[in-house]
Amino acid sequence: MPTPTPLATGPAVPAGVTGARVTRRFPAPARTAFAALTDARNHARWVPQTRVRTDGPPRRGSVVEAVSGPFARFGAPGLPDRMTITRYERPGGEAAGAAPGVAVFAKHGPLLLGEATIRVEPVDDASCLVTWEERVPLAGPLPGALTSRLTAPALALMLRVVLARAARELAV
Template identity: 55%
Template sequence: MTSDQAWDLLVDARHHARWIPWTTVSTDGPPAVGGRVEARTARVLVDRMTITRLDPPDGDRAGVAVFAKRGPLLLGRALIAVRADGDESHVLWLEDVHLAGPLPRALTRAALRPVLAGTAALALRAVRRELRAGTPARA
């Protein structure tokens, strides 16, 4: 899979519902700076995001997408970077997220870190399986 293909698949949040259990995703259209995304997990956790950066890969330069978390519960940002490496692509998915509310950011960030890292790892494993099985479905 080329880095362009990986990029197109990963930054389009409409695909994420296939990979993250109990989650539905709605967007205001294809990925674009200023675009809005709303993910709902277990019909309870609402995660509203705005795309603040969308720089596709270009040759040896990695593509970077940043999603600003706008609440109501989760605040911070998620970053997806895709870099070409020969015929393969390397993906970095980072979340720097804390809970809204009166608790200290550092405390809630630390509490969320393993959950969010596990969710990203689960999603990336599902992406790999999907790609090995054939062409992924389009959003």
């Protein structure tokens, strides 16, 4: 398992919280990859053992609830992950050097806090570089700097699976 990497903090993430960051080149234009990756309705296909409900297409203010666990996809109870999109900026174009697309999902509990950030940077008109970061401390009496070290290895594994599945789907 990789060692958790300290990541930049923001208003939703307390100082000292570590996280997981995975970067992968995608065989799709930046705008296409950004639209697919930030649309939480697609996450149910890519995130293992998870179902997702959202209030519609991604935009700033969108509300997302994912539930993960054995048989969660079939309606069984599981671990809820409630989120709101707090930043949503589409890529500025498809050419290298164009502004990247960035979406930030703030996590509101009840157990998972912090944020997830999806960044899509154009490489050329047919490919892009995707970086997905998760900084997720647990709610409760223990410090976030400690609990984020516990969640980071599992998040890194999950992100590698999600990005591999999404890249395969977008390459078709």
